[in-house]
Amino acid sequence: MRLAALLLFFATVFAISRVDGYIEQDVDCLSWHLAVETNNVRNWKLVPEECEQYVGHYMLGKQYRKDFKIVANNTIEYAKSLTLVGDGKDIWIFDIDKTTLSNLPYYARSDAIWLILGHYHTMTQSLTSGLWRELCHQYRGLCVYQTLLPLGFKIVFLTGTAERFKYIRIFNLKAAGYHTWEKLILKEEADQGTSALVYKSKKRTELVDSGCRILGNLGDQWSDILGDNSGNRTFKVPDPMYYIG
């Protein structure tokens, strides 16, 4: 009986591999994740119920950080391989949510919502459902940013966040270590209702029309890196949490 319990314990411990703490009973979640990351599965509204545990453990465990790290390393390697013109038109585009700033602590802490509300109440004097997005911490995106800046890239943050949240975004970008940028493009009232793909394509085309060269583009959604003028090279940050089309 004791031996059986011991074996069960070891079986449990060693079954943990793909993501910390996640015991792979239904490996189709791995296939679903791969299919999502490769843009084979699109327009999904929610993580499949049977994969909620997988996604939770993936995002909060080591594998997500490792997966993000290899993307960041390849981004940096590519950026370093370029020769810039240096006329201020060498642009790198960053998405913000889940690329530049993270909302993961929101999911990790049961009391996080109170922290956010308390924090932003003083910032905005109003509470909105979108505010949870603003609990941010430093991220792999920051390593990329910190490498690109001294190389001479001009940074453009392109986000689907509404214009009215501009100063919260600025506050959080600066708090996380993003101290300077060429442009911070937020979604104006006129663009509300436009899909992310169309909106971001339009904004990038405006940049190109003004003479900018988009040399790179980093985002966690395919709608960040597909469409018109997506950039000479694009990089996809893992994100099995939600889909924005």
Added chain:
Amino acid sequence: MRLAALLLFFATVFAISRVDGYIEQDVDCLSWHLAVETNNVRNWKLVPEECEQYVGHYMLGKQYRKDFKIVANNTIEYAKSLTLVGDGKDIWIFDIDKTTLSNLPYYARSDAIWLILGHYHTMTQSLTSGLWRELCHQYRGLCVYQTLLPLGFKIVFLTGTAERFKYIRIFNLKAAGYHTWEKLILKEEADQGTSALVYKSKKRTELVDSGCRILGNLGDQWSDILGDNSGNRTFKVPDPMYYIG
């Protein structure tokens, strides 16, 4: 001592999870694989040495089949959602190698090379280094094909294989169950030296110029599904074995 051996046995058995028979000591191979599948890592020549075991077990184990299956299911779901014009111009493009036909038995059997040589010697009366590519078996791609055909899609096989192998390809397509198609496009002498991306874009543009509507496109390489006229929707079959740009 016996208990220790027993525990080691269970530890080994239960450590096998992501891919059959592969014990995850260096999980960065998972990150590398994800980065490859998402087109973050490009122009790689060889599987990193430390990931050879991972890739071998992945391809020959259950996970590859599951990963391919979800792609096939999503392809079929999308295809069924379409309303075709039915004028013979509703096109679906299939890559051949690793999408439509598999060369996996080549890797799985140590004697496979002899089988191939024996088989194709009678086919071509000459032996070339490319012939190993022709040992094929039925594949997930066939399920997609068999669903698309009665829906009214016209099938175009678009491959980087040289024109001189045309009849070997036809033989193997038919042997695997692909009994009919609209076009089988192989790489002509004039296109040798052209990258897969440029070559496939050119051939697809010719199809579109002739009035075809490319409704879907299935391939294992990003160069199959990026570029001009890639199709209304594209699907990426997993492939951590090689990169064709």
